[in-house]
């Protein structure tokens with residue numbers, strides 16, 4: 148009897164079964180929703196020069212049983228034995244296959260032939276979105292210590308065959324989320340981070356399709372795989388020569404992480420996520436966004452996506468209450484909803500060389516504490532926000548002087564400082580408890596309702612002397628970070644949390660589940676930023692994409708742009724302002740006020756609907772289109788040049804049979820015509836950027852959900 152299980156998502160099915168020898172779970176099918184999965188393709192009885200488990204598209208493979216292809220689990224028993232040979236625990240009894248509501252959870256436990264280890268594979272899917280989630284638990288039931296030099300979260304045998312086309316996001320500080328791709332005829336392509344955080348170099352996600360299949364253009368099967376993990380990680384795509392399945396495996400980094408299981412201990416991996424779309428890479432993006440909005444976000448509303456003013460670029464470490472309040476005057480005038488004081492407010496912090504770790508207001512600058520500043524901000528009608536970096540410490544700080552043993556260190560080795568700071572050892576209970584108490588204290592003492600959590604260096608010298616679990620520091624660090632972030636959500640649900648790591652050094656689906664917004668990059672130069680955001684939006688959604696208008700020219704592309712262009716770039720996500728507002732003249736302030744108001748009105752759409760890109764950011768006429776099924780908003784970008792020919796955009800998120808009105812004009816057009824002929828950009832907002840709003844023009848007069856702001860029966864007043 149074939150034991151086969153189906154996991155339905157909103158529009159797809161993921162199907163697995165037991166191998167005939169009951170030694171592994173194998174992949175059968177991943178594609179359009181079906182109620183009748185096809186029988187698993189029979190495995191060849193004998194393949195010359197291969198072990199039986201080498202020829203199956205396994206869901207999870209372990210060293211010792213598979214030799215030609217990569218494995219997800221490497222076991223070292225410490226006595227010269229490596230690997231494990233599994234057998235499903237109940238080949239005839241029911242596996243744990245639970246369908247409740249739209250959620251299907253499959254759990255399949257296996258025992259090692261030696262009886263000393265247990266492996267449980269968990270797969271979960273939900274019909275409200277298109278993402279399948281997998282993770283594993285390894286338990287040591289033996290009498291001896293076992294180490295796991297590699298314990299990945301799972302594998303995705305993607306049925307595209309080789310050569311595979313692999314799309315990914317790469318970069319560096321100030322240059323994050325640059326799209327790249329590779330065609331893989333045979334061999335392994337691998338990306339990751341050993342930095343204790345997700346890292347700037349690669350995002351933990353790939354999109355895989357058949358090379359030459361044109362998935363990027365929006366057609367063809369494409370498969371997205373991601374790892375939801377804010378620590379060191381590894382993702383490998385293996386294209387076996389002449390194989391049918393390209394294997395994508397991922398999990399915690401296997402170069403610098405060794406998980407040790409003492410007798411009785413177990414390890415649960417972070418989840419890996421997978422999604423299929425018949426609409427190419429753009430369809431995979433849409434699936435990710437829908438999942439991130441529906442499952443990972445706690446809210447899409449303005450309460451956790453406010454318009455921020457952040458004074459970092461205006462003041463850096465020179466934080467003085469009177470000056471901050473002068474900035475707050477203008478921030479309030481232009482419509483900011485939160486005023487955030489960044490780095491530099493705490494004791495001894497006048498540069499990056501000292502003070503980190505001492506989270507009390509600097510007594511010289513704030514002799515009466517933060518109250519006068521907080522009160523002043525709140526009197527101006529804004530919420531108050533604060534910057535913290537709880538994972539790091541300057542050697543020149545009271546915290547370090549009191550607890551020099553609280554940092555990661557390797558005996559006999561001078562710890563490496565980066566930006567004059569060391570990393571606190573979040574693998575120690577007392578350090579994580581200190582971080583929780585410190586933040587609790589701050590958030591209880593002051594009415595802070597926005598917290599920017601930063602992390603400005605990679606973890607090095609990880610581990611601690613004398614600890615058998617020291618090799619697990621990358622896991623411990625990420626787990627400690629998640630624990631404190633979850634505490635913030637639980638105990639201070641009114642506090643909006645922005646995650647930052649020297650720009651986009653820690654962005655992934657685990658962070659999106661504990662933070663409301665993330666800071667994708669320290670690059671705020673508008674043209675460079677547009678490219679970073681274009682890459683970011685391929686894997687992550689608009690509602691988390693914190694973006695500020697600043698006065699910065701850009702690190703690479705310094706082509707001049709208008710003031711309005713800077714706003715239209717920042718409006719693509721969660722709009723913030725970081726300029727030195729005291730330098731803005733009355734005209735700029737008035738224009739800013741108008742643009743902030745426009746953004747606030749469009750925000751539910753920008754954050755709640757689909758987003759598709761038109762063209763590429765470095766070419767004129769690049770646009771980002773947002774649609775929620777009713778209205779469409781298109782942000783268009785050009786260059787400040789004499790325009791000889793009109794620019795037209797062809798919306799893709801309109802409904803063919805609906806007639807739309809272009810806001811602020813007499814133009815009305817059906818969705819079908821707009822798609823075919825395009826809409827001429829009026830360049831009303833700025834000479835090089837525009838915001839096109841397409842409102843339905845002929846809705847049902849009795850429709851209470853009529854999206855037009857002035858609709859007669861609209862349920863709620865226009866924002």
Ligand code: DGJ
Nearest residue numbers: 459489490647649650669
């Ligand atoms: C790096 C962040 O990305 C910046 O926005 C700012 O918060 C600085 N750190 C402060 O040190």
